[in-house]
Amino acid sequence: MSHELPLSYHKRERNQLELLHQLGWFARAIARKLGRHHSSLSRELKRQGTEESYCANRAQTSYITKRARCKPSGKWNAERQRYITMKLAETWSPEQIEGRMNATVEGRHNYIKPYQYLRCFTS
Template sequence: MSCYHHLTTFDRARIETMTHLGMSLRQIAKHLGRSPSTISRERRRNANGKTSYLSEKAQEMAQARRSTSKPKGKWSPELAAFITEKLDRTWSPEKIVGRCFSGKLSFKTIYRWVYQGRLQRTAAVLRRKGKRQKPYETRGRFTVGTSIKQRPKEIRKREAFGHWELDTVVSGRGKSKGCLATFIERKTRWYCAIPMPDRTAASMEEAIRKLETSLPKNVFQTATVDRGKEFACYGPIEK
């Protein structure tokens, strides 16, 4: 489950990569677990010049804007987009607050924003029933490895170098199985993407080995991945 937070350097690097791959706003939003309006706003506000989007420049612009802006209460366009996306998925304000904003936002505030028109949704959205089912992952899942909840404190707080986050990005062009293996070092936020012919464990292992051999020894201490089947190479890599 994803909860609201500002776009990170890693998020912006992935947006840049997926934009260059020709992926649509909706595809990028789905991959990042965000609403399309959030991605659209990000590319519009933090584009470098006319139409190009560069993640490093976008991060600088976002940080500069945040440092000079004055507090305006809890409401923000990014927060509104996040809550709206959850309402569209038939989440109630109580569920949104309980799962994502416990102690930081009141469900009564969400109701008030809906009735005030600040979330661009009518009150009817609060009365809908039923849940949408997420599509099943047809490639399967793997279940080995250490839970992310068991990561040491220094890894969670990005205090030590050599701990990585891995993911895959699929192109939105045509029916090609090609994709990118993306790597980000948690402390420095250094980012790298390596092309893969498909999303198999063998291709992912090859990409990891390729990056590993191009860097100094012992740079890879740990890696955080999701449960996608391409990361079933976890066992051999860990050894």
């Protein structure tokens, strides 16, 4: 069995699953054809399908929606970007900016550091 990426990452596999399911193939046969474990495929059919049908487009849309909700928003935001940009314009060093952010932000190193900002956003 393939252990690379979960079924949910492959739209092509979802389309094949839909077609084979419509043709009346059993989950174990489809799993063998796709190189996946039968229990993973059965969970996908139960989670995304109905008793009679499975729609690859609906399943992919559902996956993307759920995936977007579960991702944390991250520690970088527009307010921090404005703050770092403003302080760099005032010729503060990245160490000064980081020191000030450590003093004002709860928890140390909870954010993207100024040097990371310089590398990512000014090149």
